Each structure stands twice: as structure tokens, then as C-alpha cells.
Amino acid sequence: MNGIHDMGGMDGFGPIPIEKDEPVFHATWEGRMYAIAMSLVRNADEFRHAIERIPAPVYLDSSYYERWLNGAMTLLVERNNLSRDELASRGAGPVAPIQPAGDFAGDSPKVRRRRARFRIGDRVVARNLNVTGHTRLPRYVRGKRGVIESDWGTYVFADSNAHHGGDRAQHVYSVSFAARELWGKDAPRSDTLRIDLWEDYLEPDLKSAKPAMKKPRAGARAARGRKR
Amino acid sequence: MSGSHVTVPTGAALRVKALETLLEEKGLVDSAALDTIVDTFETKVGPRNGARVVAKAWTDPEFRKRLLENATAAVKELGFGGPEGGHLVAVENTPKVHNLVVCTLCSCYPWPVLGLPPVWYKSFAYRSRAVRDPRGVLKEFGVEVPSSVEVRVWDSSAEQRYIVIPQRPKGTERMSEEQLAELVTRDSMIGVGVVKTS
Numbered sequence: 241m242n243g244i245h246d247m248g249g250m251d252g253f254g255p256i257p258i259e260k261d262e263p264v265f266h267a268t269w270e271g272r273m274y275a276i277a278m279s280l281v282r283n284a285d286e287f288r289h290a291i292e293r294i295p296a297p298v299y300l301d302s303s304y305y306e307r308w309l310n311g312a313m314t315l316l317v318e319r320n321n322l323s324r325d326e327l328a329s330r331g332a333g334p335v336a337p338i339q340p341a342g343d344f345a346g347d348s349p350k351v352r353r354r355r356a357r358f359r360i361g362d363r364v365v366a367r368n369l370n371v372t373g374h375t376r377l378p379r380y381v382r383g384k385r386g387v388i389e390s391d392w393g394t395y396v397f398a399d400s401n402a403h404h405g406g407d408r409a410q411h412v413y414s415v416s417f418a419a420r421e422l423w424g425k426d427a428p429r430s431d432t433l434r435i436d437l438w439e440d441y442l443e444p445d446l447k448s449a450k451p452a453m454k455k456p457r458a459g460a461r462a463a464r465g466r467k468r
Numbered sequence: 469m470s471g472s473h474v475t476v477p478t479g480a481a482l483r484v485k486a487l488e489t490l491l492e493e494k495g496l497v498d499s500a501a502l503d504t505i506v507d508t509f510e511t512k513v514g515p516r517n518g519a520r521v522v523a524k525a526w527t528d529p530e531f532r533k534r535l536l537e538n539a540t541a542a543v544k545e546l547g548f549g550g551p552e553g554g555h556l557v558a559v560e561n562t563p564k565v566h567n568l569v570v571c572t573l574c575s576c577y578p579w580p581v582l583g584l585p586p587v588w589y590k591s592f593a594y595r596s597r598a599v600r601d602p603r604g605v606l607k608e609f610g611v612e613v614p615s616s617v618e619v620r621v622w623d624s625s626a627e628q629r630y631i632v633i634p635q636r637p638k639g640t641e642r643m644s645e646e647q648l649a650e651l652v653t654r655d656s657m658i659g660v661g662v663v664k665t666s
Contacts, residue, residue, distance in 0.1 A: 433622075
């Protein structure tokens with residue numbers, strides 16, 4: 241979803257709140273909240289999406305572990321583990337009104353795709369996808385041209401898994417983008433960004449592809465992720 | 469922004485307490501197990517683990533090679549692993565490349581080697597600007613990267629979790645692995661800080 245959580249490239253959040261020698265948890269309740277989530281959450285994609293579904297004004301006005309609290313309560317209510325009334329009557333509420341999770345609506349086939357569509361050195365474009373569900377394709381790379389740097393192997397597709405839509409496992413690649421491609425000509429020519437993108441997020445860059453110059457499989461030495 | 473600050477709304481403590489009580493009544497969580505999780509991340513897992521990894525990489529070329537090829541397996545040699553550590557990637561700073569790690573969409577971070585992320589790493593300010601203006605962000609941390617050096621930002625958007633191997637400072641040739649580990653700061657392993665020089 242094009243939510244407030246997709247912050248890459250935004251302005252307006254002020255200086256970075258650097259704190260010297262900060263504790264792991266700033267209050268006891270933060271540690272309890274962390275541990276509760278660690279005990280309950282079995283599907284990290286679904287949990288991330290529950291946090292993304294917090295209404296944007298509430299998301300911005302909440303501290304980090306308050307967002308975890310909100311996300312955890314949302315999932316507990318949606319799964320009928322607890323009711324809103326129960327939470328409210330015991331003082332744990334209110335649960336912020338949240339957008340429903342919806343279903344996975346991508347165009348990905350359900351089978352695992354072992355064969356990689358792209359090779360190291362291939363030029364690719366990040367697709368301009370605007371899914372309303374969970375996605376790990378941030379706005380700032382959509383439509384941008386990059387190069388496949390590594391193939392991490394096949395991974396469960398977060399967009400589908402967050403909605404219990406099946407694994408749809410597929411290759412995940414480290415894709416590099418020039419800072420200028422992402423942010424325009426004022427960005428330093430020297431600088432780059434790498435981001436890990438599922439195969440469904442990518443298509444071949446037919447405009448700037450030079451098949452004759454395709455690099456050999458030099459990236460074969462790149463570390464591989466755990467195969468699924 | 470309140471989302472970036474650590475001010476604690478009084479309501480949150482009460483709400484979490486109420487939630488924990490309810491969950492325990494229903495048998496969904498066990499308070500003793502929660503104690504163990506909190507204790508693990510407060511006292512056992514933290515950036516000292518990562519510092520040991522870096523110091524070993526600086527002193528043991530074979531380990532460095534294994535670390536760069538498969539960081540998950542390499543850090544396991546030192547006994548490190550667990551949640552958010554199943555797909556670790558070590559990226560090495562060189563005279564030509566300075567690496568910086570962020571998670572723009574949430575707060576992905578290599579827990580087994582760095583512990584839980586600091587507030588600034590999870591802040592809206594860092595998540596929004598690290599990709600667009602990494603050099604400006606680095607300046608806020610007091611780090612100036614020469615224009616001849618590539619700043620390479622890693623946005624942790626999938627399962628890979630990144631640790632930066634900073635450059636070994638000059639003049640540390642005679643130091644032991646343990647002494648070197650003392651120099652390695654958490655921030656240097658995220659890419660926003662430098663290694664101490666003594």
C-alpha cells in the first residue's frame with residue numbers, strides 16, 4: 241500500500257534524534273511489548289502490514305513500540321483471540337480503526353519459481369506497481385532503472401504471505417540504482433543505492449539493455465540466501 | 469516529530485500491562501517467557517557481538533573471506549544467530565566505497581550481531597533521508613565522506629540483514645583481536661559512525 245510507512249525520500253521529519261548511550265528499552269513497557277510481539281507473531285509480513293494499516297495520523301503520532309502495540313492488538317482482534325470490548329474494558333484499548341487487510345491481488349503465479357528470470361548484470365526496471373496490500377517495493381524505486389548485482393535465491397513473497405495468499409516463492413535480487421536515477425541530477429554522480437527486490441517487482445529494461453554486452457555470471461560467488 | 473522522540477505517553481505502560489494480563493489469562497503468552505526475551509536483548513545480544521565479528525575479520529583473512537561470502541554461516545562460527553539473522557550479509561568499507569544501512573519501510577536490522585536498533589535508526593528522519601541524502605545524514609553523525617568515495621546505501625527491504633565491516637584504523641597493527649573489538653562502535657557497523665582510534 242502507498243502508506244505513510246513508505247518514507248524513503250520524504251522531507252519534513254527534522255534532524256535525526258541521536259541519543260548517546262541509549263538503553264535497549266526506554267521503559268519497562270517497551271520491553272514487555274517487544275517480548276509479547278516476539279511470542280505471538282508467526283508471520284512477520286502480516287505483522288508489518290498490520291502496522292502499515294494504522295491510520296497515517298496515528299502512525300505519525302505514535303512511538304515505535306506504540307505502533308507494535310497497535311499492530312498486535314489489531315491482529316488479535318482480527319483473529320478473534322481477543323475482542324475490542326475485552327481490550328477496552330481492561331484498559332488496553334482503544335484499538336485504532338484500521339484499514340482492512342484485503343487479499344493478495346498480484347499477478348504472481350502460485351508455484352515456486354526456481355528458475356531465475358534475471359542474471360547478474362542484467363538491466364532492469366522496477367515496475368510501477370501500486371498494490372493496495374502489503375508490498376516491499378517502495379515508491380522511490382518504482383519506474384527506475386537499475387542493474388542486478390546479486391541473486392539471493394528464492395524467498396517467500398512478502399506481498400502474498402502477508403495476506404496468507406501462499407508462498408509464491410521466487411528469486412530476490414540485490415538491485416543497484418544510481419543516486420541520480422533516483423533523485424535527479426543534483427545527486428552525487430559517485431553515489432548508489434542497493435535494494436533487495438522480489439522478481440515480481442522487476443521487468444527487463446528494454447530501452448537500455450545491451451544483450452551483447454551482458455556480463456558473465458560473475459555474481460555466482462555472491463552469498464546465497466537460504467533456499468525455500 | 470513525536471514518532472521519533474522517546475517521550476513515553478503514560479497510557480502506553482498501562483495498555484501494555486493490561487494486554488499482557490489478558491493474554492496470560494487466555495494462555496496466549498507466558499510472563500516468564502517474556503522475562504527471558506527481555507533479558508536476552510537487554511543483556512546478551514548486542515553490538516559487542518558484531519564488534520567481535522569485525523575484529524576477527526580484520527585479523528583473520530580466511531574468516532573475512534568466509535564472512536563476505538556467507539555472513540550467516542561465518543557469524544555462526546562465533547555462536548551468533550537467531551531471529552533476524554537468517555540471511556546476514558556483510559558489506560565492507562574500502563578506500564573507494566562507504567556503506568550505509570537503512571530500512572525505509574520499517575526497522576529491519578541484524579539483531580544477532582547488533583542487538584535491537586537504536587531509536588534514531590527507527591526514526592522517521594533517518595528512514596526518510598538516508599536514501600535521498602546519505603551524505604547529509606552522515607554529517608549529522610559527524611562523518612564526512614570525501615566526494616571521491618562512493619556512498620552506497622543498502623535499503624533492507626527483503627530478508628537480507630546487513631552489517632558494515634568498517635575499515636581498520638591505521639596504527640592498530642599490533643593490537644589483539646580483543647583490543648580491536650573495543651574500537652568497533654555500533655554506529656560504524658551501520659555505516660554512520662567511525663571506528664575509535666584508541
